[in-house]
Amino acid sequence: MKTIHSFLLLASLTLAATGCANESGVTVGSDQRGTNPAATNAGYISTATDQPDFSKYKSYSWSSQITDPQNSVFFLNDLIFKGQIRDAVEHEMAAKGYTYQPDNGDLVVNFRTFDQPVELASNDNLGAGYWSDNERYAYNNRNKVKLDRGSILVQMADRQKGVQVWQGYASGLTDGNVFDKNKDKVYVAIGQIFQTYDHRADKL
Template sequence: MRTLQRTSRWLFVLLATVVLAACATGPQVRTDHDPTANFSQYRTWSFYSPIAMEESGYSTWISDRIKDNVRREMDARGYRYVESSPDLQVNFQGVVQDRTDVWTMPRADTQWFYNYRRKAYVAVPVWYDDTQVSRYREGTLTVDLVDARRNRMVWTGAAIGRVVNKTPEQKMAEVDQAINAIFLQYPHRAATP
């Protein structure tokens, strides 16, 4: 009996650790690229004009933070920032949408009925589906790399995660994490002259 209790405790701790690790992994990242693009020709970059996140005509502290992170990531890959005639232009945008998850869980219960023939209560098993609904907000931060000469997107990365109320400092840390996660999926470096 003691072995069974120790084993069940150990399994519970292992399961809890796996669940917590899954929650702490950060945003889900998806990428795509143009298969006809020749990434070995790109050396310089600048920001696309106008940036999709700043279409309304003004910037925010979040868009400034994203710009700083993009500069750091592009510099780390050997790309040189230039104001005019770049090889690549970087565009980004953020979208927040309301989402709903619906799932069912099979459940079993016992119903008690009085049996007049036996003059006793009888347990009858009952199986049913329990439907759960969860509403949340999902944010998507997308970074696009555009071939400036052809004005054609050649690579895109998107970080997708749940949006919860946080302090500005926590939001900045999430922006940093999202941009880092997106660029971890970018496999190219600047062309050498």
């Protein structure tokens, strides 16, 4: 745990700004979203009143594919790599004051990796099975995100409203032409992603 803290401290020192590259060549960004998925523009924040009320979120649960111990398809078929990301995200959620609940958390947290460039414009781009049949969360198709090779994407969904409310990413985690799975760099990248998340579950 002490090692993780040192990695995340380094992340806070190296983060330049949301959506820009830092000295390590990693690009970080995020966006938040809202509205009811039954609306015409599901997931699109059209007015200030559509903004999610993050003060109501106190707990979180993992998505079903994160809790599936055999699911490695979204993590370059590497369960150890998946575990590294999960541990880092779990640490950041706790640091933001969120309580983990195996079921029925206020937020459902999901993540995946991309070894090649991708444009996210709908749930289809996330991959079949990324959200299970009972996890139908609207994607903001008006706010397309282009990710470079070597990307980690973290997403949060409002369980009750059935809509994604936030996503953050880090791109450029590469070693030559392959994804750089170095544990130190993974923890730093996740720390950088959560630097862009401006909400807490507590009042600190």
